[in-house]
Amino acid sequence: MLDPFGKRARELLEEFGNINNFLEIIPTYLDINLALERVAWLKNTIIPEYILNANDWKDLMGFYALLGALAFSPYGFEMELVKEANLKIYLTRIERTKNFEELSIPIEPVTENEIPKRDRTIIEKRLHSEISPEDREKIALKYKIKLKDFLSLNEGGLKNIYIRNGCAYLTKNQVIELWKKSFEKNFERAVNLLYELKDELPQYYLQIYNRLSEIAREHFKKRLDVIGRTSAQPLRFELFPPCIKIALRGVPSGLRNYAITVLLTSFLSYARICPNPPSKNVRIKDCIKDLSIIEKEILPVIIEAGNRCSPPLFEDQPNEIKNIWYHLGFGYTSKPTLEDSGSSTWYFPPNCSKIRANAPQLCKPDRDCRYIKNPLTYYLRKLHLKSKKEGRRSGR
Ligand code: SF4
Incomplete structure (x- = not known):
């Protein structure tokens, strides 16, 4: 196959009805080690001929097995690894062919x-x-x-x-x-799409993801030593998406509870504590050892944004602070302990489609919004691009 987003690939995927069905079936046919061979060859820089000559089915399964794994961490070194290896595989095939009809570009x-x-x-x-x-x-x-x-x-x-x-x-x-540019865009779109499905994916993909992480750590060792991973780190406000920046500036009364309690609370807490949650059932106590990050870095930002609303949210509704803890997963309380984490659900940031439906005034997309479906992935993507740029600047 010349292009996993091209005509032939779409025909094959259509036979399954939808991408979920295809991802369900891959573990039955493709061993994890075989899936990983699509990236493991990077170590020796030569693409094995059996990968280049794989039949269309095997090729597409191998590619989607890796994409499914990336749903667990859409913007990280694992994504770069999978993109680099597969771009080279498909480019090699494209350079060998005379027929470009199968490509996804019109x-x-x-x-x-x-x-x-x-x-x-x-x-x-x-x-x-x-x-x-x-x-x-x-x-x-x-x-x-x-x-x-x-x-x-x-x-x-x-x-x-x-x-x-x-x-x-x-x-x-x-x-x-x-075609390279088109591949990169399609690749990113597909990973964002699969991110939505991550809680429904079989364990197989998490296992591939864990193995990919090991390979990526080795492959990008020098860069990782310099810039670290997209894991918990101080918030970078300048990389936030437009909707979060709007919420931070304070909003009028009809929007306050959604902007502050639902959107800002979930976004800031995940972005700061667990930007790449392994699943949506994660609890705050699984990620931090005490509440100081919440009390010193997250709550003050939420409270300041609430105070900027008109009228100020917490003056008007002092009990809303309990609702903030509720959305962080500590139950409806004003004095939680770490052990209370898990008493309610730690709300995940709503998807862009939900934000647009519930609070259209908050969604003022910029050009980076084109690639993502959730404000958290916007932030992850920007962090990733920034760290790539900083890595390049340091010459690694
Ligand atoms: S598209 Fe999504 S991330 Fe961008 S402003 Fe709208 S809601 Fe926020």
Whole structure:
């Protein structure tokens, strides 16, 4: 298979009705060790031929087994590892093929006559007889894509791109570069989708995730030593999504309870204490040893945001503080102990669709919101991108 998000892959997935059914069946057919071989080869840098030549089913199962595992931690070194290995596998296949029809990007072959002869002569350097046939092949405009599709994938703009009649004309290499961007976007979307299903996934995926973590720790050892993992760490307010920033600034009366008690409380507590919860049943006492993080770092932020509301939330409704503890999983109380954790549910941040339905005024998406379905994953993604950037800056 050339593209796990392409036409052939979609046809195969359709046979199962939905992605949940496909993920249910994979553990029956694919041993965990086999699934991990799709990333383990990175150690030796050579992709085994049996992986490159796997039949479509095996290939798609292997790929989705790893994606399912990433649902347990969507933005981390495990994701980078799986992306890097699979991007190389599919790129190798794509470079070997002459047929790009199966790719997920909407390209079409170009006929000789649809580009004026003069333009072709200049762009493809047809008068330069010294150019070898291989190099000539590389500069030939072979495919076209609608300009709007091209621009939505290629945020780098139109530099070095031949445009005509609302289409971008591309060489084989430009198609491959575009496909890489499309793969990365689709990959991220798929991981975010599976994140929603993580509580329903068989243990098989958690086992793969744990093994992936070991491989990723080894593979990214130098970077991990420098920048650490996306685990509990002081809150980075500048990386919060727009809805959380709005809630922090204080909101009018009709929105206060939702913005402060439901959204901010859940978001801040998970972001600070357990950004990558192993499941949605996790309790605060599973993650921290005393309440000081809540009392010193989380509650003051919630209370300040409540005070910025109009009218101020906790002056108006002093008992709302008990509701905050309730949403943190300590039951309806104002003086909890760590042991009370688990008396109620530790509410997980609502998904964007719920926020939009319940409090549309809070959702003012920015460009990063395109990739995610939950404010917490927005934050995880930004933390991940930031740590990647900082890692690059430190030269590792
Ligand atoms: S899309 Fe989601 S993360 Fe972005 S502002 Fe809306 S609710 Fe928040």
